Each structure stands twice: as C-alpha cells, then as structure tokens.
Amino acid sequence: MTRGLLIVFSGPSGVGKGTVRKEIFDTPSHSFEYSVSATTRAKREGEVDGVDYHFISREEFEKMIENGEMLEYAEYVGNYYGTPLKYVNETLDKGKDVFLEIEVKGALQVKEKAPDGVFIFLTPPDLAELRKRITGRGTDSPEVIEQRMQTAREEIEMMSLYDYAVVNDEVHHAAERVKNIIKSEHFRVNRVIGKYKEMLEEFSV
Amino acid sequence: MTRGLLIVFSGPSGVGKGTVRKEIFDTPSHSFEYSVSATTRAKREGEVDGVDYHFISREEFEKMIENGEMLEYAEYVGNYYGTPLKYVNETLDKGKDVFLEIEVKGALQVKEKAPDGVFIFLTPPDLAELRKRITGRGTDSPEVIEQRMQTAREEIEMMSLYDYAVVNDEVHHAAERVKNIIKSEHFRVNRVIGKYKEMLEEFSV
Secondary structure, three states: OOOOOEEEEEOOOOOOHHHHHHHHHHOOOOOEEEOOOEEOOOOOOOOOEOOOEEEOOHHHHHHHHHOOOEEEEEEEOOEEEEEEHHHHHHHHHOOOEEEEEOOHHHHHHHHHHOOOOEEEEEEOOOHHHHHHHHHOOOOOOHHHHHHHHHHHHHHHHHHHHOOEEEEOOOHHHHHHHHHHHHHHHOOEHHHHHHHHHHHHHHHHO | OOOOOEEEEEOOOOOOHHHHHHHHHHOOOOOEEEOOOEEOOOOOOOOOEOOOEEEOOHHHHHHHHHOOOEEEEEEEOOEEEEEEHHHHHHHHHOOOEEEEEOOHHHHHHHHHHOOOOEEEEEEOOOHHHHHHHHHOOOOOOHHHHHHHHHHHHHHHHHHHHOOEEEEOOOHHHHHHHHHHHHHHHOOEHHHHHHHHHHHHHHHHO
C-alpha cells in the first residue's frame, strides 16, 4: 500500500493557522487525518482534551521527549507543544494523509526527520498586516510585541525551507489553496514512480 | 512583474494528450496560453493553420532550428514537430503561463533549457490499457506496433525526469488534475520567495 502524505501546515504566530485549518477540516471532501498536538499548557474555556490538544503534564511530556516519542516539539511562552509520533506513523501506514498544524520551529524538526513531507507555510497578506495582528490584541507590553515581530521576521526567512507559501488573504481562499496543493502532491513523480516501475516489470515478463 | 510559468504537458504516444489538452482549454476559467506547435507534416482534414499547428515547410523548419528559434523539436514518423521560442518567451514575459503539449523527446529538451518549468507526464491507467491503445487502431504491422511498445516503455522510464505523473483514467478527471497542479505550482516557495524578501527589506527600514 502506498504510504500517506505527511502534510506540515505552519507559519508565523498570529497568521491564522488554526482558522484556516478549521476551514479545511470543515469541508466534507477532505481525505486526510488531523494529528492532535500534545501540550502542557492549561486547557482554555471550551477546549476539549483529545480534540483541540492532548493536555498532558510537563513530566509526561518530558518523558515522551526522552523516549523519542515526539515527532517534533517546542517550548513556547513557557509551555511545551508537540506531535506524538505513534499516531502519525500508524495513520501514514494505513495509506492515509496526516495533517499537522504546528509552529515553525517544530516544522523544521519534522523537515529533518521526514524530508518527503509536504511543507506548507501560511503567510500574512503583507507584513504591515502581520504587525497589526501581532499588536492588535492590545494586552501585551511593547517588549513582548517587539519580540513577536523579531520572531515573525525570522520565520519569514525560514519560509525558504518550505515547499509552498500560501497567502492568508481570505480564510476560504487559503483553505482552497491548501487543499489543492495536497491533491496535486499526490501526483508528484517521486511519490508514484515506484508503482509504475512495478507495472513495467510485470509487463516485460 | 513575476514571469509566467512554463507548463510542459507530455506523455507516451497514444495516451490522449490532445484530448486532455482540449478539455483543459475548453474550461473558461483557465488562465494560461496555449503554445501552438510548428510541424512539417501535411495538414489533415479539419485542421486549421495557426490553431492546430503552424504548418511550415521542411526548409523553413530547418532554418529555425539553425537559428536557435526552436525551444524544442523532434522528428517523428518522418516529420518535424517543434515549439517556436519567440511566442513562448513573449508570453512568459507578460506574466502569463504558457502551456506546451509536446512529445517526450521534446520535453526533455525543454527540461535542459528551462528546468524551472512544470513538467507534467500523462500516463495510461495501466500498461495493458496502453497496449490496447497502441494496437487498437488495427491498421499497423506487428513491427510498427512492437516499436511503439518499446517507445512506450522507454517513455515511462523517462517519467522520472518529470515533476508530476497524471493518470488519464477519465479525460475530465485528468484535466482537473492538471489544472490543479498548475494552480498549486504558483504557490511553490522558490517561485514566490523573492517577493517576500523584498517586503521584509522594506519593513526593516
């Protein structure tokens, strides 16, 4: 069986990854599985364990890191966020695509471990818009905001390590683009050539 | 202005490239220009000069080869087929995508000259189906048929030099896949990163 595609959806903080991801998964026609991240941060109002995140303790998280059970992880504002490896591998082995929505630092770890994944970077319409999104919450100190800006600059430079850059001008359009990319990636020659070579051998007998 | 994409649509003889290409261009929503090939073969019933092909003489064709005015060309069953370079470059410079439907040998020449093109290979549903298509015309000698088979085998091996392999199971589906691939290719990081780097520089001032 052909292994599923590992889709890594990422982008700067505040760009709207979660909103676009929800739009993608609200479409009945999608054919990939969402990998729920694990985190040590506190559950927020309305969040459901196992749906929004697997909420686990710092101790459990660090044990999973030690045992190599995290495909990627990062510490962000004092909390761990990561992708448990087991679910990802089991789903790919079933021939299903797995969709990860993760931070840039995590995506770079996945890139090292699984370079044949599809790496999609969500970008703001322009940087001024990104600044607005970063400062717009209005509850943070100038230092925190400047730190977020610097992170955003670095993250946009990291874009070069991705396969695709999708602009988040409108959530609906961004979601369509991502779904199209996933469809098209299934036709990449390096993903299907093996199947054709087998056919060719059968025919030559 | 961002230069257009050069889309190279190719595949084994008899796989149905022309039919899929027509379906693609029958959609009103496509946004790319078809590059009409030049040929020295005789015009067939119903074909229109400048629409199906530019019908030119052997002498004219060989002069264009000499002057480097062909992006690619091949001799096939005693006739030349080729892509005049001028139209392709002018259209790409306007920021429009150019769509070439050409034979495999020609596609490999384009690959050498324009490796950043999008190379799409149309494949038969399976090789038995391809054999049926090749022999199905029923008017050719076993030698001619065997020669076509050998060519098909070689062409499928050449698939590895392409970016995408699209199965021609149904014309409508194949056309949709090709259109999706073209859309998605516009979001490839190596095609857009320059624009983002400019934005970043502006912002840092």
